[in-house]
Amino acid sequence: MTKFLLDLKVNGRRRRLRTRPHKTLLEILREDLGLTGTKHGCELGECGACTVLLNGKSVYSCLVLAPQARGGEVLTIEGVPPEHPLIRAFVATGAVQCGYCTPGMILAAKAFLDRNPTQERTSWDREALEAVSGNLCRCTGYAKILEAVRVAAGKKSRRR
């Protein structure tokens, strides 16, 4: 199959590569660019482990074909600074168990926090849970994940 030139920005860095048009963004990231922080649990758009931000929106990278990412700006977990409040909060609250859902979870949460900073409203928790509801976690039962998102948003911890 013919290759095409893919031009995109990943974690702030411009990347140009020749690739096949049926490749997914997930494959481009993991295989062509070696960014293995983005995980996969199905490659069918069912689990959310492959979540990245494309132009600020959270997407399942396994469902984005390479040409759709053309000219786009991609943020993967490698592009989130280690001192980012979400990373700190995930580590501090015990929201990371096997860690396989974590990168995708953090990016989905980031998209949420980026557009919904911290205004107090009663539905905030529910909205946060909704924001990560496309990201499945088999380990934590989600309680600590919500806790982490709250902490990262500067909200009071609801435990002790």
Place this chain on the structure above:
Amino acid sequence: MDAFSKAVGRALYADDLRLPGMLYGKILRSPHPHARILSLDTRQAESLPGVRAVVTGRGLPVPYGILPVSQDETALAMEKVRYVGEPVAAVAADTEETAGRALQLIRAEYDPLPPVLSLEEAIRGKGEPVHAKGNLHKAVSLKFGDANPPEEPEYTREDAFFYEGNTHLPLEEHSALALWKKGRLVLYSSTQTPFHLRKILAKVFGLPEDAVRVIAPKVGGGFGGKLDPFAHDLCASKLARDAGRPVKITLTREEVFYCHRGRHPAWMNIRTSWKKTGELLEMRFRSCLDGGAYGSFGVVCTYYQGGLQPTTYRIPSYTVESARYFTNKPPCGPKRGHGTPQPRFALEAHLDKVAEELGLGPVELRLKNLAPPDSTTVNRLRVTSSGLRECVEKAAEASGFRDKFRKLPYGRGIGFALGSYLCGAAVPIYWNEDPHSRVRIRLDAKGGITVFSGATDIGQGSDTVVVWAVAEILGVPPEKIRLVAADTDRTPFDLGTYSSRVTYMAGNAAREAAENLLEKVYRRTGGRRMPFEKAARIAVEKEGALESWGSYKPPLKPANFKGSGVGPSPAYSFCACAAQVQCDPRTGRVRVERITFAHDIGRAIHRPSVEGQIEGAVHMALGEAFLEEQTFHPSGLHRGPGILDYKFLSSLEMPEVKLILIESKDPGGPFGAKEVGQGPLLPVIPAVANAIYDALGIRMDKTPFTPENILLALERKSCGRIPRVGPEGFPDIPFPEPTHIPASLPGETVPC
């Protein structure tokens, strides 16, 4: 521990690894549930450009299995295929695409046989059995304690239950990467048991064990699903040898469903006799397991059917009969809770019915019959610390159980149940005299501390426990300790991550290693006058690096009879759960409003991990209660080998979990700690079933509690039939005469 590296995406899982010259492997799987393989022609596949190696059953003929008594699998099917999805051939090629195309070029001819797809069919045994010896894999029959109940029973009740099969679904799909270096095999695999996998690889390839190195990188969830050695481990190794290049095989989600080794479907029957005042006199528990195509951990699972009922309740006279049958479906095996969630569901739902008929509260009935701490159960298990009574009281109180039970409006209800689990099996899979866990600590010339542990952290936090134990004893911050784990070359032996053994066993080994190091260091500085880190610098200055070892071996099991190896543990965890539900009688939908959970954890070493383990177990339990089922079409096809069809709870469906941690300080546990990973799953499912009865007056005697089943039971109720969904009676199984193990054996020293 490693949460940070996982959170920033630096932690490496098996599929993240890549080696120069690496090939991609793929596995061809059977489209038939039961068929003879007539021919397999791989010539076309072999000649496809880019294909570097092809292997079929004949290339890997040595049978193996995780249990020594069940060496009944080969990496690739030999004469027969026994389930849809069974591996029959594998290829390695330059790219994944080429490997996929090569699979399509393999000509496989089959002669289909009538499949055995249900317990009924397996028992009836028409047509060719799944294995030559017949469909019955294992039948166990044991009678414990008094031959007859100690008093004339005043009330007897019998119930039947069915527990549907389900699977682990770890978020990470299994992956294996193999390479050969100077005749030595190196395998990176997402496994929970690197040392067992090494043993199997050595067996199949005819190598000494030290010619095989298995490394478990970060593992993205296991829950028992990554315990068995798998075809992809063996095929990657074989293809790598034949191609002379590294080979990686990463499964698709669909293939993970075929690997399975998950929860056995179980048809159960329980009969108990009582005094009117609520004292349990006698129990007979019968269970029949649908094992799928191969043995896996099945024999152990069969014994576990009757194993842990007595750790929660005193049973003077106890009979257990359990059997496992082969069927043409992916093999069942150990999933979180192993063979105990099914009987726990049956027992706790049965007790709810007994309590109602005796006119006692469910909590009161349970409290009357609790197994006491520091005692030996009727089936010879030694219970040490037990915070069970406290769990029951606290969970009842915090949930407001007594005020709500039978008093909530129609459609809302509350249910109660107990659970108990092992802290590691006292008897290893492969019997030997060695310790179950060893830990080594090295203090290097610069005073750096490295801990070497063979335990695999599959997300449950065992690394944290090991490092924390060392840090606590040495009095240094955990961040200063480096951990090398789960590498059969670099780390000392460990049995692996199963039966909730890691905290207790590796934790104890780590504690001992740290104590030994402490002593060594202070001996060199002549006393404990200074903090460890300073003393350590002086000590290594004097004589270079220092090293210390610790190990753990559980106390011997209390009794010796066939089957007594399953169930003994150095300690047991206990828990109690109250579930409150709201049901919609028009749609059959149930919303869990709140779970109140009290767990006797011994001691909470790292509180967030403990809470996370319980919350995760509750989450998985609710999935099993309401959504999860691994079932098959009459053609033998899996009904939905994908996450869209096989549903579990998302963040929006998870109810509030109120946790109460009870610290009973186990005398043998590291710092008093006990397990927390598996036990909390157990009581949730029956608590929910009991709550649904409280809400709607219908009995869910079969999992999962789907809207369809709830509506069916409601319909039965409205036309005056028995308001329940579940099986009747129990199949006719040729159980052997029970072996009687009386209340005390001659010459037996009963501890405590």
